[in-house]
Amino acid sequence: MDWDKLRIFHAVADAGSLTHAGEALHLSQSAVSRQIRALEESLNTTLFHRHARGLILTEQGELLFDATSSMNKRLETAAARIRDSEDEVFGELRVTTTTGFGTLWLAPRLGKLYERYPDLKIELMLEERVLDLPMREADVAIRMKEPSQADLIRRRLMNIRMRLYASPDYLAAAGTPTEVEDLASHRLVSQSPTAPQVSAGATLVQWLLSNDIRSTLAVNNYYGVLQAVLCNLGIGVLPDYLTEDFPNLVRVLPEVESSEVPVFLAYPEELRQSKRVAAFRDFVLEEIISYRRQQSDGAAI
Numbered sequence: 001m002d003w004d005k006l007r008i009f010h011a012v013a014d015a016g017s018l019t020h021a022g023e024a025l026h027l028s029q030s031a032v033s034r035q036i037r038a039l040e041e042s043l044n045t046t047l048f049h050r051h052a053r054g055l056i057l058t059e060q061g062e063l064l065f066d067a068t069s070s071m072n073k074r075l076e077t078a079a080a081r082i083r084d085s086e087d088e089v090f091g092e093l094r095v096t097t098t099t100g101f102g103t104l105w106l107a108p109r110l111g112k113l114y115e116r117y118p119d120l121k122i123e124l125m126l127e128e129r130v131l132d133l134p135m136r137e138a139d140v141a142i143r144m145k146e147p148s149q150a151d152l153i154r155r156r157l158m159n160i161r162m163r164l165y166a167s168p169d170y171l172a173a174a175g176t177p178t179e180v181e182d183l184a185s186h187r188l189v190s191q192s193p194t195a196p197q198v199s200a201g202a203t204l205v206q207w208l209l210s211n212d213i214r215s216t217l218a219v220n221n222y223y224g225v226l227q228a229v230l231c232n233l234g235i236g237v238l239p240d241y242l243t244e245d246f247p248n249l250v251r252v253l254p255e256v257e258s259s260e261v262p263v264f265l266a267y268p269e270e271l272r273q274s275k276r277v278a279a280f281r282d283f284v285l286e287e288i289i290s291y292r293r294q295q296s297d298g299a300a301i
Contacts, residue, residue, distance in 0.1 A: 005039040008032055009047065010068040013061065016054045073136045077270055089279045090119035097142040100222030101263070102126040105241050106142065106284075113283045120276065128196035133268050140267045140280055144198045147266045154266040155281070157288050160239050162201040162258035165249040170232040177235070177253060180211055187215040187234030195220045200258040205237055208256075244294055 011021040012032060022032045040047050047061035057065055097106060102124055114120060131137035134151050141147065147154055166176075177183055188209070193202045195218075209216070217233060219225045226246070229236035235252050239261075243249060265284060271277045 001042070002039070005035050005042075006064075006068055006071070008035045009039055009064065010072060012036060012048070012055065013057055013065045013068070016056075018055070076136060089117040089275045090121075091276055092121045092123065093140065093276045093280055094123045094125060094138045095140045095142070095280065096125040096127070096131045096138040098128055098144060099126045100239065101142060101144070101241075103221075103223045104226060104239075104245070108245060109287050112287075113280065116283070117279055120279075122280075133266060136268070139271060139274070140265065140277055142263065142265050142284070144261050144263055146262060146264050149266075151269045152266045153269055153272060154264050155285075157263045157265055157284065158241075158292065159260040159262055160241050161260060162198075162204050162237050163240050163254075164235055164252040164256055165229060165238050165242070166235045166252050167229060167232050168248060168250055170229075170234065171250055171252075173232070176250075180208075180253060180256065183208065183235065183253075184212050184214060186213070187217060188213045188237070189217045189219070189225050189228045189234040190237040191220065191222065191225060192218040198261045200261050201237065201239075204256075204258040208237070241291065244291055 008021065008025060008027070011025050012018060015021040015024065018029045018032050018036070021027075022029045025032065036047065043060075043064075045060045046058050047064060048055040049058055095102075095106075103126060107124065110122065110124075113122075125131065125138055130143065130147070131141065132149065133139075133141055133147070134149055142157070144160075146156075174186055175182075177186060190205045190208070191197050191201065193206045193209070195202075215234070217228055219228065222238060225236045225238055226242065228234065229238065229249070230246075238249075240257075243251075265281060267274075267277050267281070
């Protein structure tokens with residue numbers, strides 16, 4: 001089977017359009033169309049249904065696209081290994097983590113990593129969905145639970161807890177609660193218990209809401225919760241790692257907190273020798289050590 005035709009087929013199937021595939025491949029639409037027809041003739045089958053709005057794979061086309069997708073991922077892995085055989089750390093690194101952790105903890109620290117390795121190209125994918133690392137949807141993941149996927153190298157970074165925080169201005173205006181029952185006269189800012197999040201946080205929010213809290217604000221990620229708290233809208237349920245970068249936040253009801261949430265870093269076994277992955281891993285570990293040191297110093301004070 002002609003590799004060049006398969007490459008063109010994959011581009012067309014991925015784009016759903018001869019024109020868009022041609023632009024990506026720097027080929028004319030007619031050249032792409034000829035290659036697809038030749039491939040269909042060689043296989044004696046139809047790979048696409050032609051519609052006015054684009055191309056849709058036939059059942060046979062879907063089978064071939066699955067195969068070319070797998071081939072493409074293997075080629076990407078091989079290319080990554082070849083690039084990482086050099087001494088310098090450079091190239092693309094796809095990192096996935098949750099919206100809250102990525103926005104509030106990781107992204108603000110990446111400047112230090114770029115100072116060391118200015119030729120890195122990091123794609124930060126922030127979402128609650130767990131991406132498939134063995135299938136190379138991402139290179140590295142930082143998650144709030146131990147990954148269950150096989151063939152992963154994983155390392156526990158730290159434990160976090162969800163706690164109650166407010167701004168000094170809010171507490172000066174609304175008063176500081178001294179017991180959980182006092183929250184009834186305050187506004188609780190949190191993620192909705194039904195939103196994708198760690199179960200420990202959802203459990204804490206559900207318990208707090210059972211205390212007849214009259215006013216609430218639900219946001220679908222911790223970045224939004226933090227912004228609401230900083231704007232003096234209420235008392236927020238937030239992860240404790242924020243205290244390093246937002247030292248003016250006041251912890252409310254110190255006895256109220258979630259159970260521990262483990263934070264793991266993971267990457268595929270096949271990237272064990274990747275210099276880009278190693279550079280990112282070591283950088284995150286250094287930042288975690290610094291975070292833990294500041295936490296210890298704060299506890300001692």
